[in-house]
Amino acid sequence: MGVSIVALHGLSICFWCGCFCGYNSGIISGLSKPLIECDFFPEYSPNGDLISDSSKKQSLFRGVLTATVLCGGMVGSLLGVPIADKYGRKKALNMFSLLGCTTAFLYLVEDFWVHVSLRFVAGLCIGVYYMLCPLYITETVHVASRGRVGTALQISICFSIFLAQFVNWISKSDYDATSHDPDQFCVAKSIWQLEFALGAIPAIVAFLYTYFILPESQMWIERSRFSRRYNDSVYGTPVESTPTFTRPLLGQRESPETFHDLAFEEEFGQSGEAPNGRLDDVEDSSSWFRLFCSPEGTKWAKIAIGLAVTSQLTGINVVIYYSPQIFAEAHIKNELLATFSVVGLWNFLSVFVSTLFVDRVGRKPLMVVGLLLMTVASFLLALVFGSLNEATMKSTLAICCILVYIFGFEIGPGALFFLLASEVFPRSFRGGGISFANLLSWIFNICVSFGFPILSSVAGLSCMFYTLAGVGTLSVIFTYWILPETKGTRSVD
Numbered sequence: 380m381g382v383s384i385v386a387l388h389g390l391s392i393c394f395w396c397g398c399f400c401g402y403n404s405g406i407i408s409g410l411s412k413p414l415i416e417c418d419f420f421p422e423y424s425p426n427g428d429l430i431s432d433s434s435k436k437q438s439l440f441r442g443v444l445t446a447t448v449l450c451g452g453m454v455g456s457l458l459g460v461p462i463a464d465k466y467g468r469k470k471a472l473n474m475f476s477l478l479g480c481t482t483a484f485l486y487l488v489e490d491f492w493v494h495v496s497l498r499f500v501a502g503l504c505i506g507v508y509y510m511l512c513p514l515y516i517t518e519t520v521h522v523a524s525r526g527r528v529g530t531a532l533q534i535s536i537c538f539s540i541f542l543a544q545f546v547n548w549i550s551k552s553d554y555d556a557t558s559h560d561p562d563q564f565c566v567a568k569s570i571w572q573l574e575f576a577l578g579a580i581p582a583i584v585a586f587l588y589t590y591f592i593l594p595e596s597q598m599w600i601e602r603s604r605f606s607r608r609y610n611d612s613v614y615g616t617p618v619e620s621t622p623t624f625t626r627p628l629l630g631q632r633e634s635p636e637t638f639h640d641l642a643f644e645e646e647f648g649q650s651g652e653a654p655n656g657r658l659d660d661v662e663d664s665s666s667w668f669r670l671f672c673s674p675e676g677t678k679w680a681k682i683a684i685g686l687a688v689t690s691q692l693t694g695i696n697v698v699i700y701y702s703p704q705i706f707a708e709a710h711i712k713n714e715l716l717a718t719f720s721v722v723g724l725w726n727f728l729s730v731f732v733s734t735l736f737v738d739r740v741g742r743k744p745l746m747v748v749g750l751l752l753m754t755v756a757s758f759l760l761a762l763v764f765g766s767l768n769e770a771t772m773k774s775t776l777a778i779c780c781i782l783v784y785i786f787g788f789e790i791g792p793g794a795l796f797f798l799l800a801s802e803v804f805p806r807s808f809r810g811g812g813i814s815f816a817n818l819l820s821w822i823f824n825i826c827v828s829f830g831f832p833i834l835s836s837v838a839g840l841s842c843m844f845y846t847l848a849g850v851g852t853l854s855v856i857f858t859y860w861i862l863p864e865t866k867g868t869r870s871v872d
Contacts, residue, residue, distance in 0.1 A: 388593055389516045389528045392472065395588060396508040397535025398542075398581035399479055403501045404448060405540035405723070406578065408700050409547030409715050410571050411441045417565035419491040438832040440491075445700050446829035447495045448502035453821035455506020460514070460814050462507075467603075468515045468596045471507065473589040479504035479582030486576035489568070494575075501578065510817055513801040518598040526738040526866070529798035530730065537730045537789065539581070540699065541723035546574055548715040670811040679808045680815060685861060686803075687819035689746070689854040690796040693753055694847035695788045696828050698722060698781060704832070708840055709763070709777035710770040717778070725782055729789035741866035742795050742802075746858045749791015754851030756784035757844045765841030792854075796820070802865035 415437055455475070463471035482501045488494045512532050520528045550570050670676040670683075698705065702722045703714035711717050733745055760780045767773040804812035835843050 385519050385521070386524055386528050389520050390531045391588060392515065392585065392593055393512050393528075393531040394535040395581045395585040396472070396476075396512050397532045398539040399501075399578065399585065400505045400508055400532075401536035401539030402543045402581065403482065403498075403505065403578040404536075405543035405699060406547065406574055407445050407448070408544060408702060408718060409551070410566065410574065411444050411700075412703070413551070413566045414444065414494075414571065415440045418489075418568060418571075419494075438836055441832050442829040443495065444491075444498075445832075446825050447498045448505065449821055449825045449828055451499040451502020451504075452506035452509065453502075453818060453825065455503040455508075456510055456817035456821050457506075457814065458503070459507040459510030459817075460810050463511050463514070463599070464810070467599055468511055468518070469589055469593050472511055472515070472593070473586060475504045475507040476582050476586035476589055480579050480586060482582065483576050483579035485578070486572045488572065488575075504582065506817070506821060509797065510813065513797040514813065515596055517801040518596040519594075524738070525802075526742070526798060527734055529801070530734045530737060530794045532797055533789070533794040534727075534730050534734065537727040537793075541719075541727040543574075544715070544719040544723035546577070548719040550574060551715060667811050667815060670808055670815060676808060676811075679804055679812050682803060682862065683800075683812050683816035684819060685854075685857040686796060686800055686816045687823055688850065689750060689858060690792045690820050691823035691827060692847075692850045693750070693788070693792065693854055694757065694827060694844075694850070695785075695793065696824055697831050697843070697847070698784065699726075700828055701831055701835075702781075704835075705777070705781070705840065709774045711774045711778070721778055721781055722785065726785050726789060729786045730794055732786075733790045733794035736790075737795070737798070738866065741864050742799055743858065743862060743864040743866075746791045746795055746799075746862065747855060749787040749789070749793075749795075750851055750855045750858055752787025753784050753791070754848050754855060756780045756787065757848035757851055760784070761841045761844035761848060764839070764844065799862075799865060803863060 420437070420440055459471065462474070466474075478500060482497060485494065485497050488497060509532075513529060516525060516529050516531075551566050670680050699722065702718040706714040706717045706721075736745060760777065763773055763776045763780060767776065800813050800816045801809075831843065
């Protein structure tokens with residue numbers, strides 16, 4: 380019963396935090412063009428000339444609008460672990476959930492730079508959630524079910540992206556990204572303001588849940604206690620007696636004396652004492668100095684770089700953020716409907732496959748298969764956009780390739796990046812490794828998301844997908860020969 384309660388807490392916080400992340404990331408896919416051309420900068424409408432200065436400025440502002448939330452996420456990924464180490468996982472999640480509630484003010488915003496600022500705040504919260512939800516699961520959920528619970532964050536992200544794209548579609552069902560007639564792609568101001576403001580709902584629920592229900596990670600409590608004991612011994616202060624622990628009922632407010640979980644037993648044992656009585660055996664090092672300046676640390680730094688490349692430089696956010704543009708290039712009518720059904724719905728359904736097999740097959744085989752599918756699909760998309768001219772054949776093959784690409788991402792790096800990042804690093808490098816992997820993931824995400832609308836207008840979609848296929852090939856090599864398997868490993872391994 381205790382394991383079920385602990386897992387339920389992990390599932391709940393991952394669901395609401397993931398919904399905030401996915402909705403606020405995905406809602407921009409159908410709104411970047413109408414916001415820039417109809418509301419914020421109508422004077423930069425390209426009027427059909429794709430190489431004019433107006434078109435370049437439009438692409439620039441669309442990149443800024445899309446990448447701002449990612450810049451916030453990058454900063455959040457740096458803040459998440461240090462704040463959670465100092466104040467606790469529960470308090471950190473609670474503080475940033477409260478901050479995420481401010482996205483409700485997007486309903487009132489009419490100025491571009493104020494809008495960008497609030498989107499940056501949303502990204503800040505997303506970056507923290509991406510760090511702390513997997514960390515919380517790793518520290519509280521037993522190894523036997525950690526893989527399935529760990530995929531909950533990605534499932535909720537996919538669900539909320541699907542929901543965001545559905546909202547985009549119903550708000551402008553006759554959307555046409557190729558048209559230069561504002562009536563074909565503009566969205567009423569009150570509607571898009573409401574669409575953005577809806578992103579605050581998951582943050583409100585997450586704030587209430589973390590404040591009233593979510594228990595603190597027992598591992599963090601114990602690390603804090605041993606840190607205090609170490610300082611007491613150094614400065615000569617009497618050491619307090621070791622508390623005893625029992626499991627709380629669901630919804631019960633915990634104290635250091637009333638919460639105990641099986642993941643905690645993996646690290647501290649039944650006695651609740653540190654291994655060998657040493658503080659450094661229970662202490663996560665979030666220092667990047669140790670990660671880069673020790674022989675063993677550089678090995679794990681390379682693992683962090685590889686994880687970030689497989690997650691972002693393989694190009695998933697090109698499909699998520701710019702799918703209407705890709706579908707328009709493939710001569711598919713009603714791009715938002717195609718985005719909702721092909722990207723949103725299929726993305727959501729595909730992620731359940733990894734949930735079924737992650738604790739049976741293992742992390743590494745799923746990653747290899749997923750990356751192979753993404754690489755093949757990227758190569759075929761490059762051929763489709765570079766060689767085919769017949770509209771029906773082009774649209775059919777493009778849809779099929781995107782379906783394969785998304786399926787590969789969701790059984791591989793999409794569902795497993797957070798889980799692998801929280802499991803693969805040994806205890807002494809875990810804090811720094813997770814922070815570094817997440818930081819690189821956000822940097823690569825920004826580069827891809829900001830650069831795609833500019834580079835694709837210069838080099839074309841075919842060249843972009845050839846590049847993604849090349850990165851995918853390198854990712855397969857890294858995953859197969861370098862990335863270790865983490866199935867069945869304990870949080871202290």
